Amino acid sequence: MALVWPVYNGREPTRGGPWANISAPDAISLFELSEADFLSDLDKTPRFGDQRREFFHEGFRHIVIEIEPDEARRSGLKPGFYISRVDPEEAFRRLIEHAFVGALGSENVVRVEYSSTTDSSGNDAIRITVVIAPGAVKRLREGAALDALVRLRERLRDMREERNPIIEYATEAELAQNAGH
Structure with missing residues (x-):
């Protein structure tokens, strides 16, 4: 390895x-x-x-x-x-994306973005947006999203990232639509 x-x-x-x-x-x-x-x-x-x-x-x-x-x-x-x-910031993003690709498949993950935020309790959190390919939801095997969450949590733990992840999934079209509102 x-x-x-x-x-x-x-x-x-x-x-x-x-x-x-x-x-x-x-x-x-x-x-x-x-x-x-x-x-x-x-x-x-x-x-x-x-x-x-x-x-x-x-x-x-x-x-x-x-x-x-x-x-x-x-x-x-x-x-x-x-x-x-x-650079380290991009490496961090790529390792998060790698965790999602491992669980969801490279054909389903277009890219992953992240940013700092706070959760509903006011604690530091990390917002992760997984941009998925059109039709990805139909192709995903049962339990893939849960596997992705488990892999992400393991990766964040290994990276000593203590912020709670807030994950959202969207296609490019959904992101564009949300940006227009």
């Missing part, structure tokens, strides 16, 4: 675990990796910026993908750490 690490600049590049553990082909596709993105072998943790200081207050600055030897052989890349050109 490939580990997706959100990384800080400075002496300590991570806190906690990776955001996701996904297949190397998925990681290569989601994070647009190539051989040119290789940073280091697995025995050397990559670091960025001034290593004499801590920069946690600046938030995540990079996405680093760790590809283990078994996955590397299957993917055509060598084992090690790779840096993604995808």
